[in-house]
Amino acid sequence: MIKQAIIPLAGLGTRLLPLTSVIPKELLPINGKPNLEYILEECIDAGIKQFIFVVPKNRPSIKKYFFNDKFYKKIIKKKKNDKKLKQVFQRIKKYQKMIKFVYQNKPEGTGDAVLKCKKYLKEKYFLMLLADDLIIKKNCSKEMIALHKKKRSAIIATKKVNIKTVSRWGILGFTDKTKNSFLINKVIEKPSRSEAPSNFAIIGRYILPKKIISVLRNQKRGKGGEIHITDAIRTLIQKREKFFGNIFKGKYIDCGTLDGYIDSNLKISKKN
Numbered sequence: 001m002i003k004q005a006i007i008p009l010a011g012l013g014t015r016l017l018p019l020t021s022v023i024p025k026e027l028l029p030i031n032g033k034p035n036l037e038y039i040l041e042e043c044i045d046a047g048i049k050q051f052i053f054v055v056p057k058n059r060p061s062i063k064k065y066f067f068n069d070k071f072y073k074k075i076i077k078k079k080k081n082d083k084k085l086k087q088v089f090q091r092i093k094k095y096q097k098m099i100k101f102v103y104q105n106k107p108e109g110t111g112d113a114v115l116k117c118k119k120y121l122k123e124k125y126f127l128m129l130l131a132d133d134l135i136i137k138k139n140c141s142k143e144m145i146a147l148h149k150k151k152r153s154a155i156i157a158t159k160k161v162n163i164k165t166v167s168r169w170g171i172l173g174f175t176d177k178t179k180n181s182f183l184i185n186k187v188i189e190k191p192s193r194s195e196a197p198s199n200f201a202i203i204g205r206y207i208l209p210k211k212i213i214s215v216l217r218n219q220k221r222g223k224g225g226e227i228h229i230t231d232a233i234r235t236l237i238q239k240r241e242k243f244f245g246n247i248f249k250g251k252y253i254d255c256g257t258l259d260g261y262i263d264s265n266l267k268i269s270k271k272n
Contacts, residue, residue, distance in 0.1 A: 002145055002207060003049040004120070005127040007039065008113035010056050010104040015257045024061055026131045028261060031268045034065070035255045036131050038268075040095060046141035048127060051098050052120055054113040056105045066095050109226025111216045118213045125154070128229070130204025132256030134264055138249040140205050147181055148207050153242035156184065156233070157205035159252055166196040170230050172245050173197030184243040187234045189223070200245060202230070203252055212236060 009026050016025050026036040040051065055062050072089040079085055102116045114128065125148065127141060135157070144155045158172055173186025174197075186197050206229070215232040222228045237243055253267060254260035 001047065001123070002125050002127055002148065003047065003123065004052065005043050005048045005050070005129060005141075006052045006054065006114060006117050007036070007129055007131055008054045008104070008110055009036075009062055009131060010054055010059075010107050010113065011132075012107060016261060019258075019261075024059060025256065027061060027065055028255075030134075030255070030261075030264050035134055035264065036062075038134055038136075039129055039131055042135070042139055042141050043127065043129070045139055046127075046145055048141070049098065050100065050120075051095075052100050052102060052117045054102050054104050054116055057103050058105070063101060066092060066099060069093070107226065109222070109224075110229040111219060111227035111232055114208070114229060115213065115216050115227070121210050121213070124210055125207055126210065128206045128208055132254060133204035134253040134255050134268075135203070135205070135248060135250040136253065136268060137251045140203075140246070140248040140250050143180075143248055144205060144207050144246045147244060147246050151181075151242065151244050153244055154209050154233075154236075155207040155244050155246050157203045157248050158200045158245040159203055159248065161199055161201040163193065163196070163199045166191055166193055166199055166201070169201035171196045171198060172200045172202060174200065174245060180247050180249075182245045182247075184237060184245050187230050187237065189228065189230050200247070203248070205246075205248075206233075208233075209236070209241065211241075 019028060027034040076085055100120055104113055104116050140157050144157060148155050161169055167190050170189045171191050172184050174182035174184050176183040188195060212232050215235050216227060219227055219232055222231050253264040255264050
């Protein structure tokens with residue numbers, strides 16, 4: 001069973017400036033809750049028991065959001081009859097025993113974020129989610145875990161994108177396609193239209209084998225001087241490790257841009 005999830009949270013959020021000059025992008029509110037909480041709820045519903053947050057030491061606000069008991073107790077003491085306030089505190093508090101923090105003091109890539117978590121990883125496979133990517137209406141992590149159980153392999157969430165936009169995405173090549181999945185045989189980061197093996201893009205959900213750590217330890221830095229998880233996945237595929245694409249059923253929202261953030265508020269408000 002997959003019980004652990006890594007969530008990299010060390011990004012600078014430059015696409016959401018000026019908002020992220022004061023609030024980390026993962027804590028920006030969407031219909032009353034930060035997008036990070038929507039990610040956690042998705043994971044818990046899928047059976048995840050532990051979260052590993054990868055954060056910079058100089059950004060205490062994420063830790064403070066989940067571990068601010070003194071503040072809540074002081075306010076609750078003054079407003080004893082405020083049931084909603086108590087419910088908010090209990091909602092936040094339930095995460096405390098589930099969260100571990102590891103530190104990545106500057107953005108070094110998703111591969112480096114996974115490396116930072118190596119001493120906490122217990123099982124053969126783990127989930128990794130990117131907090132920019134919300135998937136609503138259907139639980140993508142639950143779908144991926146079900147496919148993992150069936151295939152006993154690594155899984156990457158994917159969806160079709162406009163062929164004109166493939167240069168913005170990590171793109172997958174594949175064989176053995178069914179309605180909801182395919183066997184991945186190629187991973188290309190931000191290809192040109194002529195280089196793209198398909199228009200199925202990687203969306204920020206991965207079930208990865210723990211053995212990827214040994215690949216990442218020896219991996220050279222890629223674009224932007226970062227250690228990319230896609231490069232390690234490509235290496236494992238070349239070594240005949242099986243990765244399947246999960247063509248998820250939910251609605252994808254990119255919360256990492258200002259337009260996407262505004263759109264996410266509209267769509268989630270409508271959903272609720």
